[in-house]
Amino acid sequence: MKLIHISDLHLGKRLNEYSLIEDQKYILNKICEVIGDERADCVLIAGDVYDKAVPSAEAVQLFDDFLTKLSKLKVQIFIISGNHDSPERLSFGAEIMEHSGIHISHVYDGVVEPVILSDEYGEVNIYMLPFVKPSHVRRFFPDEEIESYTDGVRVAVEKMGVKNDARNIIVAHQFVTGAKTCESEEISVGGSDNVDAEVFKDFDYVALGHIHGPQRCGEERIRYCGTPLKYSFSEANHKKSVTVVDLKEKGNVTLKTVPLKPLRDMKEIKGKYEELVAKDFYDGTDYATDYMHVTLTDEEDIPDVSAKLRAVYKNLMKVDYDNTRTRTESVINGAENIENKSPFQLFAELYQQQNGKDMSEEQATFLNGIIEKVWEGEV
Numbered sequence: 001m002k003l004i005h006i007s008d009l010h011l012g013k014r015l016n017e018y019s020l021i022e023d024q025k026y027i028l029n030k031i032c033e034v035i036g037d038e039r040a041d042c043v044l045i046a047g048d049v050y051d052k053a054v055p056s057a058e059a060v061q062l063f064d065d066f067l068t069k070l071s072k073l074k075v076q077i078f079i080i081s082g083n084h085d086s087p088e089r090l091s092f093g094a095e096i097m098e099h100s101g102i103h104i105s106h107v108y109d110g111v112v113e114p115v116i117l118s119d120e121y122g123e124v125n126i127y128m129l130p131f132v133k134p135s136h137v138r139r140f141f142p143d144e145e146i147e148s149y150t151d152g153v154r155v156a157v158e159k160m161g162v163k164n165d166a167r168n169i170i171v172a173h174q175f176v177t178g179a180k181t182c183e184s185e186e187i188s189v190g191g192s193d194n195v196d197a198e199v200f201k202d203f204d205y206v207a208l209g210h211i212h213g214p215q216r217c218g219e220e221r222i223r224y225c226g227t228p229l230k231y232s233f234s235e236a237n238h239k240k241s242v243t244v245v246d247l248k249e250k251g252n253v254t255l256k257t258v259p260l261k262p263l264r265d266m267k268e269i270k271g272k273y274e275e276l277v278a279k280d281f282y283d284g285t286d287y288a289t290d291y292m293h294v295t296l297t298d299e300e301d302i303p304d305v306s307a308k309l310r311a312v313y314k315n316l317m318k319v320d321y322d323n324t325r326t327r328t329e330s331v332i333n334g335a336e337n338i339e340n341k342s343p344f345q346l347f348a349e350l351y352q353q354q355n356g357k358d359m360s361e362e363q364a365t366f367l368n369g370i371i372e373k374v375w376e377g378e379v
């Protein structure tokens, strides 16, 4: 049996005032191509279908189109809600869609029945666990000790009654301990929402969503497939892909990834303004369409810089400076104690920050003179 694992579509997401709907439409078509090429039997969508609990009309339309295309490909589709989705809204019409091979997790109520598929090796149980917090699980099992996210998911899994001799797959949306995060995920500060991978010991494959960089969690069989698109500049170097799972007899699971090439990539470049807008640097293809984060190293601010850069980088998303001023700012915003500094030191630092160089000796003498006069006058 061949399964395609995707997650974190975040349909309807906006990034730095840009709508990504065209990019999302493009990448969903690419995913459909992969599903067709691979002759997959199933598609697992591991949560965060939408970016918001109340998604935009165009996001809902896009997902509707995607599901229609998938069902024409004659695949079984498994969808769970992530922390960004509303589990109630996502499961609208779930029972009716079941007949078209579209399986959607319901709002967690303590019961997770598997969908049972079969192939030449026998039956495969597919469990869909929507994103749960400890309190969601505790509500249905008040006698169990549920303090942490690990407890919550452990109890939810125990209550599934997974049979060890069958082949079992779970689709889940949680933060597994040790996974490498990036800036677009919304993980709790301090990482109190992490779940120990141990809770998934009974599954032959764990199709995870929530973390946006593709990665395995210890073992190969526990995997985040990652987002289909980059959703922050911290992901500029990610290689996005879909995960293809080939499940044979019990214990025989092989994985591969198929890279996804976006309509517009996200790139970061750094340098002096004159270099970055120069013809020989600009190659005329990528930079005209890609979403750009430009960091200027010029010491002087360039007036109206965004508009000027947009003449070259049409989809400029972010501009900032890395120069003496910004570096000094970060030092000053750091641990330095202003109260322990003399007025002269403070002024000297301000001068340095604004001008990118130290005061001359003449200026320093002049400043000292003024400071002395002011303090004398006060006393």
Ligand SMILES: [Mn+2]
Pocket: 008, 010, 048, 082, 084, 185, 210, 211
């Ligand atoms: Mn997500």
